[in-house]
Amino acid sequence: MSSTQIILSAETLNIQSCISWIMSPESGGIDVFIGTVRNATKGKTVLKLDFEAYEPMAISEMQKIAKQAFAQWPVQKVLIHHRTGELQIGEVPVIIAVSAAHRDAAFDACRYIIDTLKQTVPIWKKEAFEDGDVWVAAHP
Amino acid sequence: MKINVLAFGVTKEIFGSGLVSLELTNDATIYNLKYALEQQYPRLKQLASYMVAVNNEYALPGDTIHERDEIAIIPPVSGG
Secondary structure: OOOEEEEEEOOOOOHHHHHHHHOOOOOOEEEEEEEOOOOEEOOEEEEEEEEEEOHHHHHHHHHHHHHHHHHHOOEEEEEEEEEOEEEEOOOOOEEEEEEEOOHHHHHHHHHHHHHHHHHHOOEEEEEEEOOEEEEOOOOO | OEEEEEEOHHHHHHHOOOEEEEEOOOOOEHHHHHHHHHHHOHHHHHOOOOEEEEOOEEOOOOOEOOOOOOEEEEOOOOOO
8 A cells, every 4th residue: 555654674764765755745734753762761871772573463563553544534644664673862763654634634643653553563672771671661 | 282482572581582382272262371371481470461462463362272373472562
């Protein structure tokens, strides 16, 4: 489906190429969410993150989310790019981009996509601290 | 029947491997699988939660497992 682009990649994500792909003459608004690696969690210095994915299922769950966004809002294109592997502070693990005729649909769908991705897509991140590594959300 | 179970993230560390094999009865359910795994790897019970995926779809506790299914343990996800 040319209106959806989903990529799971071990290479650096390219923000400009995502924006180029999502732009079209029919669109009146584009909403882009860029996730970046933050240097601290709960006041503790983070050195880097490591992302692991169950790749075939991660792709199929991201496809489901995109499909649901099309079902729920009048959006034109949906792009979801997610990284795997080791990321340094400031690097980009995720880019969501949505285009629509009007901004409300683009904003709402983009928010839905990132929120749902964080709940359902089988991707895991490990935070590296000075005193060891922790799989995020694994333990209560 | 013998089944293979894929593991990721923290569960890969708990299992000590990304793939473990397990012997289950032929009509085993997800619930039976979780019970068997927890006997063998008690640290699973310390997780906030975990799901099981069968053939790339989240499964329910009562779902039956078949010999050639692709089974994966899904600890709490944290993408994005």
